[in-house]
Amino acid sequence: xxxHDERLQSLSIWKRLLLRPELGSIAGLIxxxxxxxxxxxxxxxLTWLSVRNYLExxxxxxxxxxxxxLLMIGxxxxxSVGSMIGIAGITIAVxxxxxxxxxxxxxxxxxxxxxxxxxxxxxGWLVMRTGLPSFxxxxxMMFILAGxxxxxxxxxxxxxxxxxxxxxxxxxxxxxxxxxxxxGLPASVWWWLVVTIVLSMVLLxxxxxxxxxxxxGDPNAARNVGVPVxxxxxxxxxxxxxxxxxxxxxxxxxxxxxxxxxxxxxELEAVAASVIGGCLLxxxxxxxxxxxxxxxxxxxxxxxxxxxxxxxxxxxxxxGGMILGAVILNNYLRRKSLEVRR
Amino acid sequence: MTPLVELRKVSKYFGPVVSLKDxxxxxxxxxxxxxxxxxxxxxxxxIKTLSGVHKPSEGQIVFEGQEVSFSxxxxxxxxxxxxxxxxxxxxxxxxxxxxxxxxxxxxxxxLRLYDGNYTANVAREELRKIGIDIRDPDQPVxxxxxxxxxxxxxARAVYFGAKVLILDEPTSALGVKxxxxxxxxxxxxxxxxxxxxxxxxxxxxxxxxxxxxTVLNRGKSYGTFAKADTAREKLLxxxxxxxxxxxxxxxxxxxxxxxxxxxxxMEHGVAEELHREGGSSA
Numbered sequence: 001x002x003x004h005d006e007r008l009q010s011l012s013i014w015k016r017l018l019l020r021p022e023l024g025s026i027a028g029l030i031x032x033x034x035x036x037x038x039x040x041x042x043x044x045x046l047t048w049l050s051v052r053n054y055l056e057x058x059x060x061x062x063x064x065x066x067x068x069x070l071l072m073i074g075x076x077x078x079x080s081v082g083s084m085i086g087i088a089g090i091t092i093a094v095x096x097x098x099x100x101x102x103x104x105x106x107x108x109x110x111x112x113x114x115x116x117x118x119x120x121x122x123x124g125w126l127v128m129r130t131g132l133p134s135f136x137x138x139x140x141m142m143f144i145l146a147g148x149x150x151x152x153x154x155x156x157x158x159x160x161x162x163x164x165x166x167x168x169x170x171x172x173x174x175x176x177x178x179x180x181x182x183x184g185l186p187a188s189v190w191w192w193l194v195v196t197i198v199l200s201m202v203l204l205x206x207x208x209x210x211x212x213x214x215x216x217g218d219p220n221a222a223r224n225v226g227v228p229v230x231x232x233x234x235x236x237x238x239x240x241x242x243x244x245x246x247x248x249x250x251x252x253x254x255x256x257x258x259x260x261x262x263x264x265x266x267e268l269e270a271v272a273a274s275v276i277g278g279c280l281l282x283x284x285x286x287x288x289x290x291x292x293x294x295x296x297x298x299x300x301x302x303x304x305x306x307x308x309x310x311x312x313x314x315x316x317x318x319x320g321g322m323i324l325g326a327v328i329l330n331n332y333l334r335r336k337s338l339e340v341r342r
Numbered sequence: 343m344t345p346l347v348e349l350r351k352v353s354k355y356f357g358p359v360v361s362l363k364d365x366x367x368x369x370x371x372x373x374x375x376x377x378x379x380x381x382x383x384x385x386x387x388x389i390k391t392l393s394g395v396h397k398p399s400e401g402q403i404v405f406e407g408q409e410v411s412f413s414x415x416x417x418x419x420x421x422x423x424x425x426x427x428x429x430x431x432x433x434x435x436x437x438x439x440x441x442x443x444x445x446x447x448x449x450x451x452x453l454r455l456y457d458g459n460y461t462a463n464v465a466r467e468e469l470r471k472i473g474i475d476i477r478d479p480d481q482p483v484x485x486x487x488x489x490x491x492x493x494x495x496x497a498r499a500v501y502f503g504a505k506v507l508i509l510d511e512p513t514s515a516l517g518v519k520x521x522x523x524x525x526x527x528x529x530x531x532x533x534x535x536x537x538x539x540x541x542x543x544x545x546x547x548x549x550x551x552x553x554x555x556t557v558l559n560r561g562k563s564y565g566t567f568a569k570a571d572t573a574r575e576k577l578l579x580x581x582x583x584x585x586x587x588x589x590x591x592x593x594x595x596x597x598x599x600x601x602x603x604x605x606x607x608m609e610h611g612v613a614e615e616l617h618r619e620g621g622s623s624a
Binding site: 339 | 432436443449457
């Protein structure tokens with residue numbers, strides 16, 4: 001009997017590894033790191049400055065991707081998060097700018113958060129109410145938010161950029177949560193770390209997390225066993241909107257200005273990071289940690305390419321190739337994990 | 343002895359369509375009650391009415407002596423009526439233990455967290471009780487065979503305190519050996535004191551485990567029979583709708599008079615077919 005168990009143990013370590021959705025992204029991270037370490041190690045890729053750079057780029061994407069991954073595991077998309085960053089950034093800027101409303105930045109962030117949670121609720125409510133694919137509903141919301149943002153910003157300011165927030169940010173101690181830095185790393189990196197850990201805990205260690213898997217894997221089956229699918233999905237849409245607001249607050253308060261074009265394209269980068277991290281487009285499978293590693297890979301490539309002799313214009317080709325490679329690898333690994341039988 | 347569940351003159355209409363008409367049925371604890379019928383006989387509508395998906399248009403459902411009216415499957419589940427659907431309500435990419443507890447996760451400790459070790463242990467133990475030895479409750483359900491998935495679903499219902507277990511065609515998609523394993527769990531559930539409603543159109547499976555049989559045809563009940571009072575062939579004949587087969591024979595007879603040669607061949611073929619089916623079921 002004892003020998004029997006030992007045999008199982010050794011088999012199960014390999015299988016356990018195969019069962020991790022983030023396995024592919026970890027392999028990808030190692031490959032990407034080695035590639036730049038070898039080709040650009042001499043040009044400063046391995047310096048602290050470079051590390052700081054790509055961590056910061058990865059952090060902003062990672063905060064978003066962690067939430068987007070959770071939503072994707074729940075079986076839905078949110079293409080409006082990019083526009084949400086733009087409109088949330090401008091709202092924070094207009095509310096806190098001395099030229100306009102002149103509220104403390106922390107209060108401005110709070111008000112903006114309430115607004116974006118409302119948008120997230122509308123997204124989720126529309127998807128559940130109409131039964132339309134969230135791809136379409138949030139695509140529409142993406143255009144609506146982008147249009148509203150430009151329209152209102154020009155109406156109020158005659159410009160598309162709101163700036164001059166440095167002084168009010170400096171006076172508000174709470175704003176340091178978004179604009180400050182600790183241990184040589186900007187606030188965004190710390191936010192990224194905390195958001196990833198908390199959301200991963202929620203996914204893996206709470207009932208809600210189990211419902212997310214269920215709602216994404218098979219909503220009817222989940223409903224049959226008593227999972228409140230509607231509530232779960234609407235909460236997830238509110239979560240992605242909140243994550244977009246955090247990113248907007250970090251961008252706006254650390255630079256001291258907001259541009260209506262902020263966040264454009266981030267919605268697809270977040271999907272890319274989630275997919276590289278092992279999320280299934282059809283829902284029910286994936287990992288928050290994987291999405292964060294996916295963000296780290298994208299950040300590393302975007303910043304690492306600067307240190308090589310390759311023209312940065314080629315960045316997107318690399319990203320595209322990586323998405324394709326990651327999906328094929330993840331698909332293969334997932335099939336493999338289902339083959340490994342008891 | 344009062345029945346666990348009793349249906350009194352239950353009818354269900356969908357617009358002009360009569361799906362069920364005046365169904366009477368009594369299910370007792372510790373028995374396997376087989377619900378037989380051909381496709382379209384109303385078996386699915388009947389169990390959906392019992393499990394809270396539909397409300398009956400007429401008639402009453404009495405559970406443990408009390409009249410009940412369920413507005414959702416969840417409500418029926420909370421009262422102890424668990425249904426294992428044909429499509430199983432299982433997520434292939436999710437682990438066995440997560441599937442086992444989906445919708446009823448235990449919350450442990452001050453943070454009320456989901457405890458992976460606890461759920462894995464309970465799932466392993468519960469499956470061992472019904473005779474499935476799984477090495478790793480963390481493996482995806484997709485690695486299990488169809489029969490094993492049925493068994494996990496049954497074990498789940500039993501663990502969460504089901505008093506009535508409704509099984510919708512649990513053996514129809516399975517091979518012979520796997521079906522036998524599932525039938526074994528049906529009997530085990532019965533010996534643990536559950537009332538089992540076993541829906542099938544396979545008389546052999548029903549006969550192997552059933553104590554009582556209710557036969558539906560075109561939304562109406564032919565009645566309920568104890569095993570001692572009926573025979574497999576009788577049930578089969580009722581399921582096929584004996585009268586309809588007779589009508590078919592008359593029709594074929596008429597055709598043969600108009601076109602004796604080809605109709606004769608056809609009738610011969612049909613007769614042979616029926617004979618073969620009867621032979622294989624005997």
